[in-house]
Amino acid sequence: MAVTPPTNEAFLREVDEELRRDQARDFWTRYGRWLIGAVVLGLAAFAGVLVWQNQRQQQAGEQGEQLATVFEKLGAGDEKLATKPLAALADDGIGGYRSLAKFTQADILLQKNDLKGAAAKFGEVVNDTGAAKPFRDLALIRQTYAEYDGLKPQTVIDRLKPLAVPGEPWFGSAGELVAIAHLKLNQKRAAGDLFGRIARDQTVPESLRQRAVQMAGELGVDAVDQTEEKKPQ
Incomplete structure (x- = not known):
């Protein structure tokens, strides 16, 4: 009778392990030097960084x-x-x-x-x-201030309008220059509204807010924040 070849799991596992050892040996023979070189270069690059x-x-x-x-x-x-x-x-x-x-x-x-x-x-x-x-935004405001007399009012508005918005870091400084540009174009309502927003913004420096309150008042805009409680007499 012919001997039935072993087919149990132990035999298959042994064959599989032997095959992987052969493959690993062949791979290392072919690419081992390259891998060592790559590792050395990687370590050198890391040390350089x-x-x-x-x-x-x-x-x-x-x-x-x-x-x-x-x-x-x-x-x-x-x-x-x-x-x-x-x-x-x-x-x-x-x-x-x-x-x-x-x-x-x-x-x-x-x-x-x-x-x-x-x-x-x-x-x-x-x-x-x-x-x-x-x-960079602050530098743009300062640049505009230095060039102000030579710029057209609309140029000032277009340049600083994205910064003249409540919530922006330099809203007060940019808004003041934009509001003055609106005045030069005789756009009093736009100027007054912007001065009013500056005056009511608690994050704006006090000196700037005081100027804005005065300008807004002259333009007929109530710059007093209606949500603030009146201080006791």
Whole structure:
């Protein structure tokens, strides 16, 4: 009688394991060196990233200290001593430090009434895609302020309208410039309504709100928030 070949699970499992060992041995013979090389390259790249990140962090810390020193010198009135390090940061600073340095340069020019130079510097910050959006928006407002007398009122409205909305970080500053532009176009109702919204917005700086209350009142708009409780006499 012929011997029936074993077909139990133990035998099948043994065959399957042997087949996998053979496949693994063949795979390693063919590709083992390449895999080792890939692992080594991966580890080297990872180490390089860690070194780069460490260098960036160290550089950022140094530039933060440099910028703090610049602000100290400017606060003490030593503009000449602050000019050179400020220019270096504006040229080679990392991310936010570069934008803040340029913004500071623009403000200095604005204080000197160099409106054209200030507007150009603010424009560089506006176009810096590496800067945070609220910071770029503020630079756009400052740029518009520097260029205001040379801009058409409608240009001001079109440029700042997206920022002159309650809830936006710079609503008060942008809204005031837009409202004045409406006045120049004799759009008193639009101007009054916008001044009224600024006056009632508790997040807007107090000095700006007071101006808005006055302007809204002159334009016939009640700028008093009706939801506020009256203070006791």
